[in-house]
Amino acid sequence: MTLPTRERRRLPAVHAAGRPESPPQAVDDAPELSRALAGRAITERDFNALRELIHRLSGIHLAPEKRALLVGRLNRRLRLLGLSSFRDYIELLENGKNANETEQMLNCICTNETHFFREPQQFTFLEQTVYAEWADRAARGERSKHIKVWSAACSTGEEPCSIAMSILERFPPHAGWSLDILATDLSTSALTRAVAAEWPIGKAEEIPGHLLKRFMLRGTGPKDGWMTAGPELRAVVRYQRFNLTGRAQPNERDFDLVFCRNAIIYFDTQTKTKVVNLLLGHLAPRGYLLLGHSESIFGLDATVRRHVPAVYSLRAGSGCAAAEPLPSVRAKDSSKCG
Numbered sequence: 001m002t003l004p005t006r007e008r009r010r011l012p013a014v015h016a017a018g019r020p021e022s023p024p025q026a027v028d029d030a031p032e033l034s035r036a037l038a039g040r041a042i043t044e045r046d047f048n049a050l051r052e053l054i055h056r057l058s059g060i061h062l063a064p065e066k067r068a069l070l071v072g073r074l075n076r077r078l079r080l081l082g083l084s085s086f087r088d089y090i091e092l093l094e095n096g097k098n099a100n101e102t103e104q105m106l107n108c109i110c111t112n113e114t115h116f117f118r119e120p121q122q123f124t125f126l127e128q129t130v131y132a133e134w135a136d137r138a139a140r141g142e143r144s145k146h147i148k149v150w151s152a153a154c155s156t157g158e159e160p161c162s163i164a165m166s167i168l169e170r171f172p173p174h175a176g177w178s179l180d181i182l183a184t185d186l187s188t189s190a191l192t193r194a195v196a197a198e199w200p201i202g203k204a205e206e207i208p209g210h211l212l213k214r215f216m217l218r219g220t221g222p223k224d225g226w227m228t229a230g231p232e233l234r235a236v237v238r239y240q241r242f243n244l245t246g247r248a249q250p251n252e253r254d255f256d257l258v259f260c261r262n263a264i265i266y267f268d269t270q271t272k273t274k275v276v277n278l279l280l281g282h283l284a285p286r287g288y289l290l291l292g293h294s295e296s297i298f299g300l301d302a303t304v305r306r307h308v309p310a311v312y313s314l315r316a317g318s319g320c321a322a323a324e325p326l327p328s329v330r331a332k333d334s335s336k337c338g
């Protein structure tokens with residue numbers, strides 16, 4: 001059944017697997033407080049070993065003051081595995097010995113907070129400027145009617161579904177347009193939720209009413225209190241695991257839009273630079289890169305043009321950005337995690 005209007009009822013935040021959503025809170029870093037709050041304490045040496053491992057595997061930079069946060073996020077894994085110390089946990093993970101536990105560990109470390117239509121001024125820019133440009137160029141035969149988008153840190157699916165709603169509304173298939181959204185993330189637990197495409201009904205208030213009515217369905221029976229993506233959205237979004245800091249490159253290129261919002265904020269400067277380089281290298285010549293509002297890139301004046309906050313396009317003639325090393329990339333808070 002289609003949602004009638006904007007649903008404003010607030011529900012308890014419960015995710016698709018039915019567990020309460022309780023992101024770990026940053027707490028004071030005193031070891032005794034960590035012990036009291038989180039169970040097992042961690043030595044300085046083991047904390048540093050885990051920080052290095054997490055950085056190597058994901059690019060995520062945990063500042064020294066994130067010790068309690070790391071303990072809080074991983075203690076549940078130790079309990080489930082029956083381990084009494086972080087040393088035992090590190091030994092389990094070392095040398096890639098336990099791929100499944102490595103995946104679970106990264107799932108715990110990744111911060112998956114996301115919203116529908118996050119950074120609304122970017123959607124306004126798309127609707128008022130970019131879509132008009134696509135329509136004009138297609139009418140003149142200068143571009144195809146096939147739109148390709150990469151949502152490169154898609155978390156639990158709200159971002160790619162927001163993009164899909166925004167584009168499908170303006171470029172419907174019956175007018176000859178087609179849309180393909182590749183949505184990727186490192187976290188397999190986030191991707192599982194994204195593929196299920198079910199969210200608490202309270203999230204409906206993040207979606208403009210006319211889009212909610214057209215693209216989302218209300219859950220009934222055991223799914224009461226939930227909403228789910230309708231078939232039009234499911235048909236255009238496909239999900240894959242992809243590590244932005246890994247060795248592999250996405251096979252696909254020439255994306256009209258690449259979204260990578262609120263992910264590089266967790267990386268150190270060198271990693272941010274590498275990742276932005278990768279993303280720019282996968283843009284179509286007239287494509288746009290969208291970062292989070294607190295993430296900016298500087299020193300790229302010759303290569304990219306900034307439009308509205310955190311929206312960039314390649315300058316004509318700048319060539320494939322991935323072929324050249326780029327200068328620094330900055331986020332306001334490079335150590336934020338949690």
Ligand SMILES: C[S@@+](CC[C@H](N)C(=O)[O-])C[C@H]1O[C@@H](n2cnc3c(N)ncnc32)[C@H](O)[C@@H]1O
Pocket residue numbers: 057058059060110111112113114115118152153154155156159184185186187190242243244245246260261262263266292
């Ligand atoms: C805070 S969420 C942002 C979600 C969405 N882009 C938004 O702005 O609402 C950050 C996402 O980045 C993902 N992430 C962190 N490190 C990553 C990596 N190395 N490769 C791919 N995704 C990563 C996390 O799993 C998480 O889902």
